[in-house]
Amino acid sequence: xxxxxxxxxxxxxxxxxxxxxxxxxxxxxxxxxxxxxxxxxxxxxxxxxxxxxxxxxxxxxxxxxxxxxxxxxxxxxxxxxxxxxxxxxxxxxxxxxxxxxxxxxxxxxxxxxxxxxxxxxxxxxxxxxxxxxxxxxxxxxxxxx
Numbered sequence: 036x037x038x039x040x041x042x043x044x045x046x047x048x049x050x051x052x053x054x055x056x057x058x059x060x061x062x063x064x065x066x067x068x069x070x071x072x073x074x075x076x077x078x079x080x081x082x083x084x085x086x087x088x089x090x091x092x093x094x095x096x097x098x099x100x101x102x103x104x105x106x107x108x109x110x111x112x113x114x115x116x117x118x119x120x121x122x123x124x125x126x127x128x129x130x131x132x133x134x135x136x137x138x139x140x141x142x143x144x145x146x147x148x149x150x151x152x153x154x155x156x157x158x159x160x161x162x163x164x165x166x167x168x169x170x171x172x173x174x175x176x177x178x179x180x
Contacts, residue, residue, distance in 0.1 A: 040068075047072065051079035061109075066124045073130070084151060085132040087125065094137065095120075 043062045050057050063069050063085070073083045090098070099119075100112040111119055126132045133151045135144040 044071070048075065051075060051081065054080070057081075064119070064123045066127065069126065069130060083131060084148075085126045085130050086148060087132055087134045089134055089136045091137075092120070 040062045047057070047059060047062075059072060063072065069083075069085060076083050096116050099116050100110060102110055131151075133148055135147060
C-alpha cells in the first residue's frame with residue numbers, strides 16, 4: 036500500500052494549496068505519517084486535529100472486512116487486517132487530538148469535535164497589526180435580523 040499512500044500524500048500537497056479545510060483519512064496509521072502531514076500542514080498555514088475513532092477490536096475487524104459504499108475504502112480481511120492493526124500507533128499527547136467512540140451518540144461526538152475545532156487558535160501572522168480593543172461596555176457589535 037506504500038504506492039497508494041504516496042499518491043494520497045501527493046494529492047494532500049496539492050489540496051494544501053487551496054487554503055480550504057481538509058479531512059485526511061487513511062494515511063495516518065503511524066506517528067511518523069501524522070508528523071509528516073502535520074509538518075506539511077503547518078508549512079501551508081494549517082493547524083491539524085487528529086480525530087481518533089476508537090472502536091472495539093472485534094467490531095473494527097468485522098467492519099474492515101466488509102465492502103462499503105465508499106469505493107475508496109479498502110477491505111482488509113484476516114491476516115491483512117491483523118498486520119495493519121499491529122502497525123497502528125495510537126496518537127499521543129503532543130498531537131492535538133480528540134477521541135470519539137461508538138459508545139456515544141452521533142450528536143455528542145459531533146459536539147466534541149466541533150468544540151475542539153472552534154477553540155481559539157494561536158495567531159500566525161506574517162505581518163503585525165494593531166490589536167483589536169474590546170468594547171469597554173462589554174457588548175459585542177452584533178446585529179440579529
